[in-house]
Amino acid sequence: MESLAWLGGRLRILDQTRLPREEVTLDLNTVGAVAEAIRSLRVRGAPAIGVAAAYGVVLAALDAETQEVRAFLARLDAAIAELAATRPTAVNLFWALERMRRAAHGRAEAGADVAALRAALVQEAQAIQAEDEECCRRIGRYGAALLADGARVLTHCNAGALATAGIGTALAPIRVAVGQGKRVVVYADETRPLLQGARLTAWELARDGIPVTVLADSMAGTLMARRMVDCVIVGADRIAANGDVANKIGTYPLAILAREHGLPFYVAAPTSTIDLSLPSGEHIPIEERDPAEVTHLAGVPVAPEGIGVFNPAFDVTPHRYITAIITERGVVRAPYAAGLRRLCGPGE
Amino acid sequence: MESLAWLGGRLRILDQTRLPREEVTLDLNTVGAVAEAIRSLRVRGAPAIGVAAAYGVVLAALDAETQEVRAFLARLDAAIAELAATRPTAVNLFWALERMRRAAHGRAEAGADVAALRAALVQEAQAIQAEDEECCRRIGRYGAALLADGARVLTHCNAGALATAGIGTALAPIRVAVGQGKRVVVYADETRPLLQGARLTAWELARDGIPVTVLADSMAGTLMARRMVDCVIVGADRIAANGDVANKIGTYPLAILAREHGLPFYVAAPTSTIDLSLPSGEHIPIEERDPAEVTHLAGVPVAPEGIGVFNPAFDVTPHRYITAIITERGVVRAPYAAGLRRLCGPGE
Numbered sequence: 001m002e003s004l005a006w007l008g009g010r011l012r013i014l015d016q017t018r019l020p021r022e023e024v025t026l027d028l029n030t031v032g033a034v035a036e037a038i039r040s041l042r043v044r045g046a047p048a049i050g051v052a053a054a055y056g057v058v059l060a061a062l063d064a065e066t067q068e069v070r071a072f073l074a075r076l077d078a079a080i081a082e083l084a085a086t087r088p089t090a091v092n093l094f095w096a097l098e099r100m101r102r103a104a105h106g107r108a109e110a111g112a113d114v115a116a117l118r119a120a121l122v123q124e125a126q127a128i129q130a131e132d133e134e135c136c137r138r139i140g141r142y143g144a145a146l147l148a149d150g151a152r153v154l155t156h157c158n159a160g161a162l163a164t165a166g167i168g169t170a171l172a173p174i175r176v177a178v179g180q181g182k183r184v185v186v187y188a189d190e191t192r193p194l195l196q197g198a199r200l201t202a203w204e205l206a207r208d209g210i211p212v213t214v215l216a217d218s219m220a221g222t223l224m225a226r227r228m229v230d231c232v233i234v235g236a237d238r239i240a241a242n243g244d245v246a247n248k249i250g251t252y253p254l255a256i257l258a259r260e261h262g263l264p265f266y267v268a269a270p271t272s273t274i275d276l277s278l279p280s281g282e283h284i285p286i287e288e289r290d291p292a293e294v295t296h297l298a299g300v301p302v303a304p305e306g307i308g309v310f311n312p313a314f315d316v317t318p319h320r321y322i323t324a325i326i327t328e329r330g331v332v333r334a335p336y337a338a339g340l341r342r343l344c345g346p347g348e
Numbered sequence: 349m350e351s352l353a354w355l356g357g358r359l360r361i362l363d364q365t366r367l368p369r370e371e372v373t374l375d376l377n378t379v380g381a382v383a384e385a386i387r388s389l390r391v392r393g394a395p396a397i398g399v400a401a402a403y404g405v406v407l408a409a410l411d412a413e414t415q416e417v418r419a420f421l422a423r424l425d426a427a428i429a430e431l432a433a434t435r436p437t438a439v440n441l442f443w444a445l446e447r448m449r450r451a452a453h454g455r456a457e458a459g460a461d462v463a464a465l466r467a468a469l470v471q472e473a474q475a476i477q478a479e480d481e482e483c484c485r486r487i488g489r490y491g492a493a494l495l496a497d498g499a500r501v502l503t504h505c506n507a508g509a510l511a512t513a514g515i516g517t518a519l520a521p522i523r524v525a526v527g528q529g530k531r532v533v534v535y536a537d538e539t540r541p542l543l544q545g546a547r548l549t550a551w552e553l554a555r556d557g558i559p560v561t562v563l564a565d566s567m568a569g570t571l572m573a574r575r576m577v578d579c580v581i582v583g584a585d586r587i588a589a590n591g592d593v594a595n596k597i598g599t600y601p602l603a604i605l606a607r608e609h610g611l612p613f614y615v616a617a618p619t620s621t622i623d624l625s626l627p628s629g630e631h632i633p634i635e636e637r638d639p640a641e642v643t644h645l646a647g648v649p650v651a652p653e654g655i656g657v658f659n660p661a662f663d664v665t666p667h668r669y670i671t672a673i674i675t676e677r678g679v680v681r682a683p684y685a686a687g688l689r690r691l692c693g694p695g696e
Contacts, residue, residue: 250566
């Protein structure tokens with residue numbers, strides 16, 4: 001199962017809004033189609049959004065009929081702006097778009113023609129995808145060292161293969177640990193409102209034969225109070241310079257619960273999710289989505305018409321609740337400001 | 349809107365599984381029908397379950413064709429056992445059934461015949477109902493004193509009129525405060541898996557013209573972090589002698605979140621919810637319900653087939669997280685063991 005694949009001229013994605021009932025792939029061949037797929041969560045998860053957006057830029061590059069470099073770059077910049085406007089929170093989107101922009105503008109300044117720019121953009125998107133696959137594997141290896149044989153792991157939303165171009169972020173340590181012969185069982189918060197835990201995490205773990213139990217988000221406290229779980233691992237959509245983490249709504253209460261029960265709370269994410277430009281989590285833009293996500297289930301209204309709805313898609317977990325951040329370059333612990341700066345190196 | 353009404357020979361209930369889309373009443377005229385309605389949550393909420401069960405015993409009494417007192421009492425005891433087996437957590441059920449049992453056996457020992465016993469049982473059930481109405485009003489008055497003008501209250505599940513024979517438990521202070529001219533706005537956790545917050549609390553508050561905003565349970569942490577709420581009020585299904593509270597799943601995490609954010613966490617319940625026979629919350633039996641409540645939405649499967657499901661219907665909030673318990677006899681604060689014992693008096 002692959003969340004996305006570049007077929008040369010078109011981007012094939014597994015439509016995640018249809019899972020787990022139907023495995024439907026969509027072939028996207030315009031930047032508009034990619035933007036729509038990101039906006040409506042057909043492709044989702046911070047790393048996967050970054051990869052999809054990179055291919056969205058490629059599709060715009062292939063579509064642009066001009067041979068004139070300046071006009072070509074203007075088309076690219078418009079495509080990048082369109083993709084950047086899809087979702088505000090996951091920084092991997094902007095990170096990937098910036099890589100694509102630099103790849104084009106840098107080579108244009110060096111004298112490349114439109115054909116060379118197109119080739120460079122395809123190459124850059126494929127590099128972003130390949131690097132994400134490798135990031136997942138490395139996160140998995142670093143994270144697996146934190147899981148004992150018999151570990152019972154609680155996760156939230158889907159930070160698995162479906163959310164990346166590889167084996168996942170939060171689910172990577174579990175997969176690697178299982179590959180090492182450790183027994184691991186997973187508890188998956190269903191993750192209202194869009195049920196990525198019940199629909200996606202349960203689906204992909206069950207396919208891998210990893211035991212998974214779904215619970216409503218409100219049940220995690222009881223799971224912990226009954227000592228049914230040993231640690232929490234979640235993904236991230238953006239990590240500020242001080243280690244504050246924006247992730248799917250419900251992550252913050254989970255972190256507080258974990259601390260209250262003395263359980264480690266791990267965040268697993270590639271360094272592309274780290275945004276050193278933001279000093280703390282309060283600066284991370286939080287997407288608020290359609291009220292109908294809360295008031296309707298499977299198209300059926302479950303709340304009275306006309307009532308108010310609060311539907312933030314993400315929350316911010318202050319770094320003090322986080323035991324460690326697992327990245328492809330190693331595991332960072334408090335103090336996070338120094339650790340993250342060191343990790344991201346002088347070059348970034 | 350009344351959750352239930354005795355029509356002499358039958359118990360009319362509003363079928364809460366159909367709300368908010370349809371307002372359907374059901375006339376129940378056998379103990380079996382009442383037991384089914386309780387089991388399937390057509391009538392729900394600890395106080396309302398107690399009142400409904402009392403009328404269930406009345407229906408068994410009216411149905412029993414014998415004129416022989418011992419045979420009549422045996423029929424009653426069987427009906428009480430059937431009703432007691434419906435749901436394990438809310439103690440009001442057992443409390444009401446015990447009142448009905450005592451009313452019958454006590455009068456039988458005093459020489460009453462079957463006709464007199466039937467009359468006594470009707471009277472006892474009506475007393476339970478009337479007392480619950482009065483309890484709600486008094487809880488409302490005590491609780492309203494804790495709400496300032498402009499208060500923003502978060503509640504969980506439905507502890508409103510639908511859950512009682514009166515104006516509710518957790519919602520009573522809100523209604524009384526509004527009646528006193530205070531402006532109060534309510535945030536209602538949707539309360540997975542059965543959405544009593546979105547379906548029932550939002551419905552009954554909107555009918556009363558009280559501003560209500562629904563959110564997924566996982567969003568309460570962000571609501572608090574953004575200082576959008578001033579306190580939490582919830583109901584209770586059983587309160588142990590030390591003040592530990594069993595209530596709808598999701599209450600315990602909410603209490604931890606409230607303490608973490610420095611917000612008062614109130615429990616509102618009649619003294620019939622207090623079970624002095626249990627030293628602490630760990631002794632309260634917690635109902636685990638059908639996995640399909642989690643894996644299906646509006647009849648549509650949302651999780652892969654065959655996965656594990658964890659679906660406890662209630663959780664236990666240790667007394668140390670509770671700011672105060674609001675009862676019809678006053679507001680109790682820590683130390684709860686002494687306060688609850690004093691409240692329940694030597695007579696109970």
